[in-house]
Each structure stands twice: as C-alpha cells, then as structure tokens.
Amino acid sequence: MTKTMAMEKMLNKADLAAWMGKLETHQLFAPMLEDEGVWNYAPVVKAADVALDQPNTVRPPKDFVFPQRETLYRFEQVRGEAPVLTETLPDPQPSVVFGVRPCDSRGLVRQDIVFTKEFDDPYFQGRRAKTIFVGQACKVPPSPNCFCNSVGGSPSSEDGLDLLMTELDGKYHVKAVTQRGADLLAKGGALFKEASASDKAAVAKAHESAKAHPQRPIKELGKVAGALKQNFDSKAWDEMAKACIGCGICTFLCPTCHCFDINDEVTCSSPCKGERVRTWDTCQFPDFTMHTSGHNPRETLGSRLRQRVCHKFQYFTENHDMPQCTGCGRCISLCPVGIDIVSVVERLGQP
Amino acid sequence: MIDVAAIKAHAKALLEKGTVRAVIGYRNSTAGLLAEPFVFTGPESVDDLIYGPSCVQNLALYLVNDKKERAHHKSDDARPVAVVAKGCDARAITVLLQEKHFLREAIHVIGVSCEGTGVVDTKKLARKLGGKHAVEIDFDGGEAFAVTTADGVQSLPAAEIMAERCLECRGAHPQLADIAFGEAKTDRALHTPFQAVKHKMKEEQDNRWSFWARQFDRCLRCYACRSVCPMCYCEECVVDSIQFAVLPDTTAEEKANRIKWIERSPNRSESAMYHMVRAIHLAGRCIDCAECERVCPVNIPLRLLNTRLEMEAFETFDYNPGSDMNAPTLTSSFKDTDPNSFIR
Amino acid sequence: MANVQETAKDEPGFEPKIVAFLCKWCSSAGSDLAGVSRLQYPSNAVPITIMCSGSMSPMFVLSAFNKGADGVLVSGCHPGDCHYLKGNFYARRKIYLVQKLLQFIGLENDRFRMSWVSAAEGVKFAGVVDEFVKDVKKLGPQTRLKAKR
Numbered sequence: 001m002t003k004t005m006a007m008e009k010m011l012n013k014a015d016l017a018a019w020m021g022k023l024e025t026h027q028l029f030a031p032m033l034e035d036e037g038v039w040n041y042a043p044v045v046k047a048a049d050v051a052l053d054q055p056n057t058v059r060p061p062k063d064f065v066f067p068q069r070e071t072l073y074r075f076e077q078v079r080g081e082a083p084v085l086t087e088t089l090p091d092p093q094p095s096v097v098f099g100v101r102p103c104d105s106r107g108l109v110r111q112d113i114v115f116t117k118e119f120d121d122p123y124f125q126g127r128r129a130k131t132i133f134v135g136q137a138c139k140v141p142p143s144p145n146c147f148c149n150s151v152g153g154s155p156s157s158e159d160g161l162d163l164l165m166t167e168l169d170g171k172y173h174v175k176a177v178t179q180r181g182a183d184l185l186a187k188g189g190a191l192f193k194e195a196s197a198s199d200k201a202a203v204a205k206a207h208e209s210a211k212a213h214p215q216r217p218i219k220e221l222g223k224v225a226g227a228l229k230q231n232f233d234s235k236a237w238d239e240m241a242k243a244c245i246g247c248g249i250c251t252f253l254c255p256t257c258h259c260f261d262i263n264d265e266v267t268c269s270s271p272c273k274g275e276r277v278r279t280w281d282t283c284q285f286p287d288f289t290m291h292t293s294g295h296n297p298r299e300t301l302g303s304r305l306r307q308r309v310c311h312k313f314q315y316f317t318e319n320h321d322m323p324q325c326t327g328c329g330r331c332i333s334l335c336p337v338g339i340d341i342v343s344v345v346e347r348l349g350q351p
Numbered sequence: 352m353i354d355v356a357a358i359k360a361h362a363k364a365l366l367e368k369g370t371v372r373a374v375i376g377y378r379n380s381t382a383g384l385l386a387e388p389f390v391f392t393g394p395e396s397v398d399d400l401i402y403g404p405s406c407v408q409n410l411a412l413y414l415v416n417d418k419k420e421r422a423h424h425k426s427d428d429a430r431p432v433a434v435v436a437k438g439c440d441a442r443a444i445t446v447l448l449q450e451k452h453f454l455r456e457a458i459h460v461i462g463v464s465c466e467g468t469g470v471v472d473t474k475k476l477a478r479k480l481g482g483k484h485a486v487e488i489d490f491d492g493g494e495a496f497a498v499t500t501a502d503g504v505q506s507l508p509a510a511e512i513m514a515e516r517c518l519e520c521r522g523a524h525p526q527l528a529d530i531a532f533g534e535a536k537t538d539r540a541l542h543t544p545f546q547a548v549k550h551k552m553k554e555e556q557d558n559r560w561s562f563w564a565r566q567f568d569r570c571l572r573c574y575a576c577r578s579v580c581p582m583c584y585c586e587e588c589v590v591d592s593i594q595f596a597v598l599p600d601t602t603a604e605e606k607a608n609r610i611k612w613i614e615r616s617p618n619r620s621e622s623a624m625y626h627m628v629r630a631i632h633l634a635g636r637c638i639d640c641a642e643c644e645r646v647c648p649v650n651i652p653l654r655l656l657n658t659r660l661e662m663e664a665f666e667t668f669d670y671n672p673g674s675d676m677n678a679p680t681l682t683s684s685f686k687d688t689d690p691n692s693f694i695r
Numbered sequence: 696m697a698n699v700q701e702t703a704k705d706e707p708g709f710e711p712k713i714v715a716f717l718c719k720w721c722s723s724a725g726s727d728l729a730g731v732s733r734l735q736y737p738s739n740a741v742p743i744t745i746m747c748s749g750s751m752s753p754m755f756v757l758s759a760f761n762k763g764a765d766g767v768l769v770s771g772c773h774p775g776d777c778h779y780l781k782g783n784f785y786a787r788r789k790i791y792l793v794q795k796l797l798q799f800i801g802l803e804n805d806r807f808r809m810s811w812v813s814a815a816e817g818v819k820f821a822g823v824v825d826e827f828v829k830d831v832k833k834l835g836p837q838t839r840l841k842a843k844r
Contacts, residue, residue, distance in 0.1 A: 034569065035650040037474055058648050059571075068571070069616045144484060145382065243388040245412065247575035249648055265614050267844045274844075279615045285574070287591045299423055301416075336579050336646035337408060338380030338387035552799065560801025560839055589754065612758055620842040624757050627796060631753040634792045659799045660792050668788070682792075685784035690791055691774070695810040695823055 007176040009185060009192035010199055011165075016172065017047035019188040023096060026132070029064070030098040031057050041097060052099045053167065055142045056328065060104050060255035061097055062111055065127045068252075068280045072123070072262070077271035088275075090126045096184065099136045103148045103328035105160035107255025108133065110316070110324050112160070114258045117320070123278075132180055135161040139210055145329030147216040147342055153326055156207040166203050173203045216329070216342045224349035225317040228310050231348040238302030240344055243337040244284075246301055250331035250339070251282035251308065256324045259283060283307045309344050352490055353463060353533040355402045358435065361461060361530060365433055366394040371459050372428050375413045376435040377406040384473060384485050388413055402435065402463055403489045404471040404496050407514070409640040410434050411443035411581035418453060433459040437470075439516070441525030442638035442673025443581045448527075449676045450636075452584065462528025466536050467493040468509040469517020472645075476512045493536075510541060516641035516654060518542040526674065545662040548655055563623070566651045570622035572615070576643035576653050577629060582636045589613060589628055626656060634660040635681025638673040711765035711831040713824070715740040716755060718748045720778040721813045722770035728817030736821035737828040740768065747771070748809075749782025753793045756807065760840035766806045766831040770823070773811040783811075802839055805830040 011019060020028055028044040031054050039057045041064075044050055070090070077083040115124035138146075138155035148154060158164050162181030166173040173195060176182035185192060195203075218224065251257040261281035266274035281288055289298040298304055316324035325341065332340045362374045373392045378399040380387035386406045390413065391397050417432055436444060441462055448455055471488055476498065483500040491497035495506045510518065517523070519542045524535040551559065574590070577583045590613050613624045637657045644654035664670040667690060670681045678684075717723040723744045729736060745751060748771025759767045769790055771783040790809045797807055810823045831837075 038649050242390045245578040247578035248573035249575050252571055252573045253648060263615055277616060332382045334648045335382060336575055338382035338385060340382040343381045556801050563800040612754055620761055620840055623840055624761050627757050628754060630796055631793060660796060663792060663795050682789055685788050689787055693791060
C-alpha cells in the first residue's frame with residue numbers, strides 16, 4: 001500500500017445517496033433493519049434510506065465472500081454412462097458493501113488467509129474480486145462487548161477495506177485504501193471535495209477519541225497463545241462450558257469462522273443428478289468431529305469451547321502470526337447463556 | 352418478595368451436607384445483563400448464586416445435559432442433583448419425568464415462584480430505556496423491576512418489560528418442588544393464554560404463508576432453538592447424522608441410501624421442514640418457556656409456531672403439558688371424543 | 696424470493712401428484728378392490744403402503760411436500776376396526792395436529808387430508824381420491840414447501 005494511493009476526500013452526508021446513484025454498475029448493499037434490533041446487510045433499494053450509524057449487523061459481511069451455501073459443481077448421469085460434472089464457479093455481479101465495521105473488515109483479512117494462503121479457493125476468490133468493501137469507522141463502540149483494541153485492531157482500522165468512511169458533523173471523510181476504492185471514489189466526481197489539513201486533523205482526532213473509549217480488555221495479548229497451550233488440559237474448560245448449549249451462534253456469526261461441510265444434494269439417485277454443495281459448519285456441533293467409526297474426539301462441550309477459543313487465540317496465531325479474533329463481540333452478545341470469550345481468555349489465556 | 356438469601360442458604364446446606372451432587376442455578380454473567388446458568392459444586396461457590404428477573408434460562412435443559420455428561424464420564428455418584436426451577440422450568444422437569452428421562456429421586460427441585468412478575472425481555476427493556484444501557488435488574492416489590500443504568504436506579508412496571516411468555520403464563524408457581532420459595536400467586540390477570548397465536552390465526556392464509564416464508568428465509572440454521580430446548584433431547588436429531596452406524600460391513604449403497612430428511616442448505620424449504628418437525632415434536636411437550644424465541648439471533652417468532660399446537664392440546668384435547676408426571680403423554684393417548692369430523 | 700405470487704391456479708393440463716399413505720389392512724386393500732372392480736378414478740395418487748395409520752410419521756407428510764407432492768392423503772381403518780386395536784386413534788390425534796400446524800404456517804387446507812376407508816370400500820376409495828384430485832387441481836401446483844432444486 002503506497003502513500004500515493006492514499007486519497008482523502010470529503011462528502012456531505014446529504015450527498016451519500018447521490019454518490020450511490022452514480023454506482024449503477026455495482027449492486028449496493030448496506031445494513032438495514034430486518035427485524036427489531038436485527039440489522040443485516042441487504043440490497044440498497046432507496047439510497048436515501050441508508051443511514052450508516054446503526055449498530056453492527058447480526059450477520060458479518062463474510063456472507064459476501066463465503067456464503068452459507070455454495071454450489072461446488074453439478075452432476076448428472078445418463079443411464080449407463082459416467083456422470084458428467086459441470087463447474088459452477090461463481091460469477092457474481094460486482095457489488096459494493098457499505099457500513100462495514102473495522103472489526104469485520106479485519107475478519108475478511110483472516111478469511112483471505114484461509115482461502116488464499118495455502119490453497120487458492122476459486123469460489124472465495126471469485127466473490128472477493130467482485131466485492132468492494134466500504135468501511136465505517138466507529139465513533140463509539142457499537143456494542144458493550146466490543147474489544148477490537150484488545151486484539152490489535154482499532155475502531156478505525158483500514159485492514160481489508162477498499163474505502164474507509166468516518167463521520168464528522170454533517171460530512172463523511174472518505175479515504176481510499178486500495179486502487180479499486182479510489183476508482184469508486186472517482187465515480188463520485190464533484191460530489192467529493194479534497195480533504196483539507198483541518199479535516200485531516202479532525203479525522204485523526206475522531207479516530208483517537210474513538211480508540212479511547214473503554215473496551216473489554218485483554219491484558220497481555222502476546223502471551224495468550226502460550227498460556228492457552230499450557231492450559232490445554234485444564235479442568236476449567238469443562239467448568240466454563242457448563243452453561244454452553246452447543247448451538248452454532250458464536251461460530252456462524254463470527255466474522256472469522258470459516259469451517260464448512262460438503263454434502264451432495266441429490267435430486268435423483270439413479271441415474272444420479274444433483275449438486276455438491278458446501279455449507280457452513282461449526283466445531284460446536286456434535287457431528288463436526290464425528291468419525292465414521294463412531295468415535296467422537298470432541299464429545300464434550302468443554303472440548304468444543306476449547307477448540308473455538310484456541311483456534312482464535314492459539315492455533316491461528318501460531319500459523320499466521322496474528323490472533324484470529326477481531327473483537328466484534330458478537331459471540332458474547334448473542335450467546336444465549338452468556339459465555340464470554342474475553343473472560344475465558346482472561347482465565348486461561350494469561351500467564 | 353422472593354428471599355434470595357434463603358435460597359442460597361438452602362443450596363449451601365445441601366452441598367455442605369453432601370445430599371446433592373451439585374446445584375444447578377444462576378450466577379451473574381460477564382457478557383451482559385442476563386444471568387448465566389451455572390453448576391455449583393462446592394458450598395463456597397454458592398455465594399455467587401443469584402435469583403432475579405435476569406434469570407431467563409430454563410434450567411431443565413441442564414438436567415438433560417447433566418445426564419449426558421454423566422454418561423460420558425461414567426460417573427457412579429448416585430446422589431441427586433438440585434436445580435433451581437421457576438414455574439416454567441418445573442413444568443419442563445415434569446414433562447421429562449413423565450417421559451422417564453430420569454427418576455424423580457435423581458433430582459431435588461428448588462422451586463422459585465415468579466410471584467406477580469416474571470423474567471425480563473431484553474428487547475422490551477431496550478425499547479423502554481431508549482438507548483440507555485441496563486447493567487443490573489432486580490425485583491422491586493411484587494409488580495415492578497428495579498433497573499440500574501448509568502443514570503442510577505429506576506423502577507419500571509414489570510408488566511411493561513416482562514417476557515411475553517410470562518404475561519401469558521398459566522403457572523408461575525412451580526407445582527413440582529421439593530422446597531418452594533416465594534409467594535404462590537395465581538391471580539396474575541395479565542394476558543389471556545394463547546393471545547398471540549390466536550391473533551395470528553385470524554390472518555388470511557396467504558398472508559400467514561408470506562409471514563412464515565420470510566421467517567424461514569431468514570433462518571441461519573444455527574440450531575440454537577433446538578439446543579436450548581429441554582425437550583430436544585433426541586440422541587440423534589433429524590437434521591444431524593451422528594448416530595448412523597457405519598460398521599465394517601456397511602456397504603456404500605447403504606451409506607448412499609441413508610435417508611436424508613432435511614438438507615443442510617439454509618433455504619426456505621429445508622428450514623421450513625426443520626421448524627415444522629420441531630413444532631410437531633413439541634406437540635403436547637412444549638411448556639412455553641419461549642427460550643427458542645429468545646435465543647434466536649434473528650428474532651424468528653418461534654414461540655408463535657410452537658404454542659400453536661399447545662393451544663390445540665389445551666383447548667381441543669384438554670391436555671396441559673407439565674401438569675402431571677404420571678399422566679400419559681398427548682400423542683400416546685386418545686379419547687373417543689377426539690375430533691373426527693375432519694376425516695373423510 | 697418473491698415466490699409467494701407463483702400460485703398458477705388452474706394451470707391447463709395440470710395433473711397433481713398425490714402421495715397416498717394407505718394402511719395395509721384396510722385402505723390399501725380398499726384401493727386394490729377399487730382396481731379389481733374396474734372403477735374409473737384418477738391415477739394421480741401414488742400409493743405407499745404403511746403397516747398402520749398409527750405408524751404414520753409426520754416426517755413422511757412433510758417430506759412428501761418437500762419433494763414436491765401437490766397433496767398428501769393418509770387413509771386408515773374406521774374407528775374400532777384397527778388391526779392393532781387402537782393405532783388409528785393415535786393417528787387421528789397426530790394427523791389432526793399436523794393438519795393444524797400446516798394450516799397455521801399457511802399451506803392450503805385442501806392439500807392434506809385423512810380418510811377412513813375399509814378393505815370393502817373400493818367405491819369410497821375411488822370417491823375420496825377423485826374428490827381430492829379435483830380439490831388439488833383447483834389449487835394448482837404446490838410451491839410453498841417444495842424444495843427449489
């Protein structure tokens with residue numbers, strides 16, 4: 001990321017809809033109220049309705065690049081012949097996702113690692129290449145369970161984003177982080193004014209004051225992985241998972257969880273016809289680790305909680321030099337029984 | 352008002368004497384306003400036990416989980432386990448006893464009456480507080496909750512922020528209990544039972560379908576509704592396939608022909624199947640703790656779906672789940688007077 | 696998404712697919728009788744013989760609709776005639792509940808039906824199927840619970 005690309009512009013809040021109107025080559029998404037208290041990304045129908053100051057969405061934006069269901073290929077057989085496989089690589093319409101919180105965009109960076117570093121996943125990459133993410137810096141933590149600062153992020157982090165928008169009274173400061181972000185900015189033409197030195201100072205101040213808001217702390221992030229390793233056999237896992245009901249909320253709604261299951265959805269068994277699909281799966285379900293032999297190495301809820309926490313804070317850190325968790329706080333806020341990953345890390349992830 | 356100190360003292364005495372293995376109760380959670388279910392095993396840990404309007408979870412679930420866990424660890428401790436039970440929790444335990452999930456002697460029920468109130472609905476509370484964030488909630492006399500926010504403590508009428516299920520509750524005082532705390536108030540006179548479902552039934556059928564189709568479309572299939580339900584104790588849920596025994600002589604054909612009733616894809620038809628199967632399976636067993644609806648991260652109104660057949664059980668078959676542990680279950684019994692005119 | 700509108704009523708040439716779960720001891724024999732008696736009735740019903748209407752799992756009903764059935768029929772012995780003495784009484788309760796639930800979520804009332812047909816009632820069986828097919832034809836194809844594949 002070179003400095004020359006860092007384009008910083010100002011947009012009147014009232015002009016957001018006009019800018020969106022100029023992006024007709026892309027399908028636009030923004031957080032919309034789906035039900036009481038439930039915000040989710042939905043196609044923008046009326047640009048004037050987009051507010052961008054809502055609490056964070058229930059579903060993270062990973063849906064755009066790693067949908068809950070992806071068809072891998074189709075198969076069909078003519079009786080007596082070998083089945084024919086048809087590739088179904090995604091070719092989505094280019095889209096722009098507005099209102100992405102920095103924790104979630106950092107989640108995308110982690111998804112990138114999983115789906116590109118060791119193995120190039122064409123389904124993920126096909127979608128990633130067509131989706132532009134426009135970030136929304138947080139003014140105050142959108143949830144009392146936010147802890148992005150504690151896991152190396154910040155309320156104004158640019159990681160994984162194409163553009164970052166920051167609200168300053170009546171205006172948005174818009175910073176292009178990538179080339180395609182800059183191109184999107186350019187489409188706004190005269191709607192955007194060059195950011196002045198005082199605007200830049202105001203943004204820096206806004207980012208600083210956002211960062212200063214108290215969040216859930218993790219004291220020694222650098223030592224968490226080692227401590228978790230030490231405590232692998234701790235009895236405390238079972239104790240902390242006593243309340244766990246074994247549902248998939250914490251993982252399905254995590255911006256960084258990426259596990260999936262592959263199934264054949266057969267519409268006709270002979271001659272065979274159907275689709276091979278991959279769907280989200282979670283380490284919290286009993287059949288996740290079930291062996292064909294009938295043995296389940298992770299039979300207890302404690303071992304599943306340990307897997308989730310250690311994957312976020314130990315295994316990923318060991319493999320990719322960064323914690324996987326980005327501190328969005330969804331797994332804490334949405335847990336039906338109040339299991340709190342910060343408390344768990346505090347208890348077993350500190351030296 | 353309910354005497355929490357007395358509940359604590361009782362729980363402590365049980366653990367000190369060693370008459371129970373553990374006490375399943377509530378403690379404060381670090382995650383937010385609502386309590387966290389907790390299994391207290393030592394007398395000193397009972398200091399953390401709480402009881403209040405934040406204690407929403409149905410603890411009967413943890414009796415089911417406890418049974419699983421004991422089987423896993425091959426525990427031979429035969430002492431009973433104690434459980435704190437509200438009216439709805441006690442009804443759930445009664446259904447489990449009725450279905451012989453465990454023996455009556457295996458549990459010690461510490462009944463707690465909801466008296467005139469019930470538990471809090473956090474969505475209603477958030478609406479009422481309009482942006483302010485509640486950090487603590489407690490009973491305030493018989494008809495109000497004391498809510499603590501950054502601005503201090505305020506008293507709110509319980510009926511305004513109480514969970515819907517509590518407003519329609521038909522048994523706020525636990526009927527099944529070894530010891531009961533709190534006043535047995537029966538004349539709650541809040542909402543008439545099945546009010547919400549009756550209202551929905553008045554809608555046109557096509558509109559009802561559009562309503563439910565939208566809900567099924569939104570379902571994440573996180574299965575939180577199933578996981579939190581004390582009645583969902585099947586060894587193998589129809590959506591999973593953990594018990595399909597793959598033996599050395601299981602042929603590829605047997606594996607391929609294994610019936611897959613519901614695909615994993617989160618789409619309308621499959622999610623509809625899942626929720627319908629659950630609703631049917633809960634007929635005459637659902638005791639309306641509404642935990643399924645509370646835990647849903649996208650607010651699917653599952654209580655509405657599951658109380659539809661409860662209404663039928665109650666009004667058509669004169670059957671009240673969780674009222675009698677010795678009665679036959681709804682679908683394992685019949686009467687000559689059962690409706691017959693719908694059959695051609 | 697906007698599949699709610701696709702109720703193509705009275706589609707020309709629409710032949711509904713009815714899945715009929717028939718008790719081995721009565722209705723299945725009743726359907727055989729209708730056949731050997733050369734009764735004319737629609738061939739839309741696919742019979743599936745079950746041991747007793749009491750063995751009917753609600754899952755079968757839901758699965759039939761999921762796989763594209765336009766109507767589902769469950770048929771058992773008249774009250775008092777059950778080969779297993781009381782299976783049909785259990786069935787009556789269970790099917791009643793399933794029907795109420797299906798109606799509640801908004802599946803058309805006429806798509807799921809139960810009947811009592813004895814082994815001697817070939818004529819009644821033909822009548823039940825005939826009437827069912829006519830009613831389902833009026834509704835058009837079942838799209839609400841059918842899997843989109």
